[in-house]
Amino acid sequence: MSVFNNNFKTNKLFNWVAVIFLIYSMLVAVSTVGSGFKIFSGGAAGAEQIFEFVTNPFIALILGTLATALVQSSSTVTAVIVGLVAGGLPLSIAIPMIMGANIGTTITNTIVSIGHVRDKAEFKRAFSAATVHDFFNLLAVIIFLPLELMFGMLEKIATATAHFFVDGANVSMKEFNFMKAMTKPGVNFISELVSVVPGKMVGIVMVITGVLIILFSVTFLGKVLKKVLVGRAKNILHNTIGKGPVTGVASGALMTVMVQSSSTSTSLMIPLAGSGMFTTRQIYPFTLGANIGTTITALLAATAISGSAAEAALTIALVHFLFNFLAVVVIYGIPVLREIPLRLAEHLAEVGTNNKLLALGYVLGTFFVIPGLIMIGVR
Template sequence: MLKKILLPTILVILAYGFWISPDFKEIAAGVAIFLFGMLTLEEGFKAFSGGTLEKILKKSTDKLYKSISFGFVATAIMQSSSLVSVLTISFIGAGLIGLTQGIGIILGANIGTTTGAWLMAGFGLKVKISAYAMPMLAFGVILIFQKAKSLKGIGYILAGLGFLFLGIHYMKDGFEAFKNTVDLASFSVDGFKGLLIFVGVGILATVVMQSSHATIVLILAALSVGQITYENALALTIGANIGTTITAVIGSLSSNIDGKRLAGAHFIFNVVTALVAIAFMNQIMQFVAIISDSIGIASDNHTLRLAVFDSFFKIMGVIMFIPFIDKLVKFLNNTLKSSTLESDAGSDNAKYLNDSVLGLSATSMAAIVRETKHLYENAFEIITHGLNIKRHNIVSSMPLEEVVQEEYSKEAIDIDDFYNRRIKGIYGEIIDFSTRAQSQMEPEDIEILYKLKLANRDIVEAVKDTKHLQKNLVKYSKSTNEHIKMQYNTMRKDLAELLRNINIIATTDEEDIILMLLSKAKLHIEKYDIIANGTLDNLIRKGLITNEMATSLMNDSAYAYNISKHLIAMANVIFIDNNNDMKNIGEEMLISDDEVTSILEKKEST
């Protein structure tokens, strides 16, 4: 409803502005070009946010001061706190970072926005930056049409900077010309009333433009030609800081609960900081005057003093909030609670796939990998219970012989019910999400995505094979015929060993252990092929099992073989191909199929 009202209102205001003053067109065009430049700049930085993003995030956000530094640097480079906020929500939505880390990034991003005010006040208003804009645009457009992703990214960044500079030029010239038609300074309001009015105007301007950076640049341009007073400019700056939270709130609507909590933290931080600034406005202005005097900023240089105020105001807010971050996280966790559907997501629904992570191929891929692991967690439980084994025994250090002896249930579980509730829906969501994410991916990412789809299919097939195996496994593992009973319990023990090894692989970062266990698993699936190793022929020839038992054993050994093959293929994709540290060495060190055959032949000959 708000969007339906907002757009016509903006169009009416623009039309009225064009009507009362032709010079207003130059200001409006400057704002439009500036905003388009920000969008272009964002597109350029997205081109460089590929495979190493997760590693950078882990190293850059493991401590609060690192999170704040990361947010500051990212915003200073990209010149958009709104973009950093939306990307941080994407990181949280994909599970790359936690809420505390996300809040740290947001705090740093708030300080990072001050660099834009300093660049504008110290450089943009004193130099004819349109002269720099033209070559940037020319080179940028040429590079945008190149096929190489890096060149295209550089092209977008150059074009974005060119549009930013051009927009600033038009805004500055527009205000100078506009002053001859309408003197906005005549609308200034002094005192506390004026403070509140212009805070509101700053909020509205930022909500409309969806960029506090654009609002600050507009304020500085107007201030530089005396279209607004210094005091009103300070109030507009406070309002812009509140208005920028709207972008984060909108970006969080499609995110998971932690993304919504981060947007809540952003809103609380900016609003509380603004309220403190309003309450102590006179004292802050005195501090700004003292700081400005100490660094040699003249009393009539209001644009640079505004930059000092912007920095002091935002740094003050960060310092004020740092001691209370843990309490803020606790408050948000208690206040913004998961819905029933989302709280059950650990079992029956996807919990990492949400539209907020689709903006970057890196966050999309991370979300799919984590959701695949989530799917495997559910499949792990279904398979262990289908084998009539307790899940916690497999992940323990209990000897495998004892694991097999301690049954999960006296009766077979309903695997169809488990599959429909805890596998089918998540699998469908992963495939649907992957299809949507693929449209924004490069060919090399699509190739990785294809392997992930196969890994998900392997998980589903392993569950289906467990269903086929379950009937005879439950029947014969309790048989009075010790020979058939031993074969089925051996089958259960071998699969339990495989599941235990995969669990170790999933919970360790030791490369040697991962590669050793995967190599051992490849040996495992060949070693227990009862037809190839002569076990079945021996049982039949000696009359130890009936023909019916032999047929069941032959079919079920094939199901067990397929379960092993699917799970090993899945583990290879998830834990090696998607591990940046291991994917280059994994194939070289992992035992090959020819080596498996050679090892087994040597064992048989001895």
Template sequence: MAPLPQTHPTTPVPELDAERAGKDVAEKESESDSESEKSEQEQEFDPWDLPELQDTGLKWSELDTKGKVLRVFRSIVKFILLLCLLYIFVCSLDILSSAFQLVGGKAAGDIFQDNAVLSNPVAGLVIGVLVTVLVQSSSTSTSIVVSMVSSGSGDRNEFRRAFAGATVHDFFNWLSVLVLLPLEVASGYLYKLTKLVIDSFNLQTGADAPDLLKVITEPLTKNIIELDTSVIRDIATGDPAARNKSLVKIWCKTQDITNLVNITVPDIINCTVGAPCWEVDDEIWTQENQTETLYLKKCKHMFVYANLPDLAVGLILLALSLLALCTCLILIVKLLNSMLKGQVAVVIKKVLNTDFPFPFSWVTGYLAIIVGAGMTFIVQSSSVFTSAITPLVGIGVISIERAYPLTLGSNIGTTTTAILAALASPGETLANSLQISLCHFFFNISGILLWYPIPFMRIPIRLAKALGNRTAKYRWFAGLYLILCFILLPLIVLGLSIAGWQVLVGVGVPVLAFAILVIIISIVQKRWPRFLPKILRSWDFLPKPLHSLKPWDKVVVSSMVFCRTRCCCCCKCCNEKEKDDVKAKEKSLEMYDNSAFTVDDEAKVVATHL
């Protein structure tokens, strides 16, 4: 095929070499100037500043009657569509939770049955992390996935803000655990405080607390899957028969009938107390009550007749729910971007991020905590609330400073679900159930008192911004963070905890001390480098892969390109792509030979070949 015609004269090689050499000299001479200009530009531009939201469309007063009717109609349709997407999103979270329970629910029951492991507070902590991620019942991992999906655009600042908004909750929890867990082990203040509260009330068994969110989602989710969660409870309480049961509920309506039946016993000592006992043909008979379960009505979900193991059903639901979750998130973000434009976005942004006038500006954050707690209590799901906030932080409607107290309020609101569930417990377990739910409540209250009232102590915001900056530069680091913090690290700590306190302390203390030392040196490097030895004023003395992600970025990008190329070749799509490229180039050349060829057409040709 003929080469692409050139639209500009070719520069002679000697002149080109001279020009390049001149450019190199000029670049070297102005290197310091460009670096200083770049630093000044970085100082002037703050990626965490919320973008200006301007009204790019026609104002309401400029529209005629038809335009006003169409705008109102489009707004109503978008709002209804948004509600539908939110409904599917919540249902997909419910299905995702069921999928994780099918995949690992029995393993979770076995873990809770092991009292030796649970007696170790560190092991209990990491088990809580693993089980929460496993059954997807907390907003932490959900919010991170939301940020990774909903901010998948090319705007790095949107991704930066969204990921920080999702992980500020993580840093609050991790920092609270690092401070409050040792305090609880040493003093038992949470146990004593909650015991005092429980003893001060005359507790009685309550009725089942209504789950408002379940009432809304159940009409759809019960047609997809229904689980028998009592199986996990029976495994955790040591019932051996429960291990052979399936978590997939088959019969939705059953009835237990107790009848008095005649049975044989080895000797008269084994006769039922208070029941008659007689002998017939050298056999001793007695009577006892036996309960028989009548299966009256089968469930109507799609896996009733599937006859598949729990793992297979869980993997199928996992794939479907993740697909629905990601699709809804992408559409919700796009819909919010189209709805939150113009004057609407300006008003919402102003209302959500405006503080009360001085000297009552400090009240604004605490009001946001109350709002977050109230909204989470209404929907009874912190996952829904925090997942809704994350895209708004990404597009610049809510600042990270305002999202932080909203998230803290959601932490309080989510404890009400456990408290309501505890109040519905039987009388013999009511006190213990309510006490552990109050431990959750007071833990979050203690964390808020630590990391919010004093502005200097709002460390989670600074850590979330630092992580957002890192993931904005290296997108793959977001997935690494999720796997490392919520899977690998808890598994490693759990293994050390099971091995014993000696192993945990012998390995964990030196690693933790080294990490603290590195953090302290890094802080001093940025603020007071003159107090450090010359070699420690930067990490440049270390190999670059040990203090920079840039070499790892090259490896990850190269691996992704290699895998994409190999997969493309394996699927024989490379040949198809080459054919399409050849056709596009031939079409471009035909356009170029046309006498009506314009400058814009020329740009399209160049873009096609590039």
């Protein structure tokens, strides 16, 4: 028994060391993306020229959706966007991309629901619970993207908040550069490895390397955290869903922070919906909490950026949080809007149950075919 306990403690310690290493790797990678993009673009002016084809905010939205659907991780995409903003990517492009990432991240639990396709009743319940997340995020974009384009509401609030933290009267995070000191050795190591690449192409290689490390870090961070926390996370899931919307939202946010993946937390609920343990209406608030919880990754990534780019990086991370938080307050807080995702999800589940090919077509069309065709058409 003592040998078993010792092995358990050793494995647990190893897992927590892995968590620390993976978080550090992600922070180094975000700084690397920012540095590489800055080298290649020559700063903000150069970045605007590179992304001229994305001056249309709707194309930026689609780019964020498509990128997230392809890598199946909004955490990865938002961390990369934070790094790109630090390297000069304009906020006017980054904000729609962040919104698009919210749409793209819902594909994972929708794919999980298709695993119930053999049982008609199970599939109907699971598909409805999965797609309510899709329709909520689509509705959030329909409401907040036009408001952002007309008034710049999210950017203004986020900029003011970031300015307070970065350039506040009492404490300036620009001077508080312990994070830069921590990540600099890692960034320098990567920079040295790719220094053989000529000219500005070294910047591109640094961006690609940073993106790959972010993808690796976020993927394995989720897996390791699931090993050490998923038992507790499941207890949260079972004990709080069905106890009211506030509890559901809070538990969704907490669980997503614990496992560092909204895809993981929302996917865990699909089998429960399929089995009939919970209804779509009961699970709905939990998915909204997952939207809020997933913003912790971008906020964490922003801490890796220091100096003149710190404020812009923190601003886009705060935009991500404000977008998801205000979407929950507005859409779930107004009864008429609250019912729209539920009714659409239930109707789509009814149609998809009677025609499985339509359900598959919805997944492929919404997340890949339509965004891809629009991108090709624009280019």
